[in-house]
Amino acid sequence: MAESRPVLDIVAPFLNEAQSASAFAALLDELEAEVSQRFGMDVHKILVDDGSRDDGAQRFSQALSGSWEIVRLSRNFGKEVAVLAGLDQSRGAMALVMDADLQHSMDTSLKMIAELVENPDIDVVYAQNDRREASWRRSQLAKLFYGLINSSQRFDIPENAGDFRVMRGAVVRALTSLRDKRRFNKGLFAWAGFRQKAMTYSPENRVTGKSKWSRLNLIAFSLEGFTSFSVIPLRIISLSGMLAALAGIIYGAKVFFEVMFYGIAVPGYPSLMVAVVLLGGLNLTLLGLIGEYVWVTLSESKDRPVYIVRDVVRGVSDRPPGASGA
Known part of the structure; x- marks a missing residue:
């Protein structure tokens, strides 16, 4: 009997991304082919519909191929929670978290995966936004935010690092054990520890739609970080x-x-x-x-559940063989 290959789970939350469904599904197909050829790994795609009001889930289900599933949440819980919902479904040896808006490129994804595969001493490789297009005022505010929130901490939250990262299965299981209701993933990733390495990247331009993050949302998100991780x-x-x-x-x-x-x-x-x-x-x-x-x-x-799943739509092949953690 042939030995099963390790599995890479790709976790991608989305909200109202119907217009980018076909392009993102095509990117995942290319990424799957490269991962299979270069690293000898199978790929399982886990998309999380964070309460979309368009037909994004339907379009993704029509465009995706191979092994995939779409977790549809009962309402919009926020991206931080949607990432957790995807990681809860992950059983692979590694998990790659990326956005479905095409701003996270395949090249950067492959470089992070290669870094993790080639260095067994590393547990997490995360992408760090170089902020080339950010204004001077915004960059200084970001420095102030990270300077304050990292004061008097036993761990540092990396500057300009988001959810775009690849992790080993042990890290995924550790993160899913953290059931904070008010989630600030940047802080949780740093708090969990493990051996992490940064990789600088420049986000791609959005092909369709616009960012869901307004200035008020960013302010509220920053306040969430302070109240969760800083006194x-x-x-x-x-x-x-x-x-x-x-x-x-x-x-x-x-x-x-x-x-x-x-x-x-x-x-x-x-x-x-x-x-x-x-x-x-x-x-x-x-x-x-x-x-x-x-x-x-x-x-x-209050101890309410972090999120509620409406249903899960799966592809014909479902999870590939050998989808066990490593």
């Missing part, structure tokens, strides 16, 4: 409160000496309003920030 915001607000109190003490001492030794009249209403507005603003900011942390804690304590 720095609370410390910043606490430090601001201490500085405000110190400023109040200094100002009070100044007023006392001016009255006692120089007979200068104490300004009343303006100074009072400044103190009220400053301290009131600090208190409201602190309450809002604490509320964010409390909301995260409440979400986790």
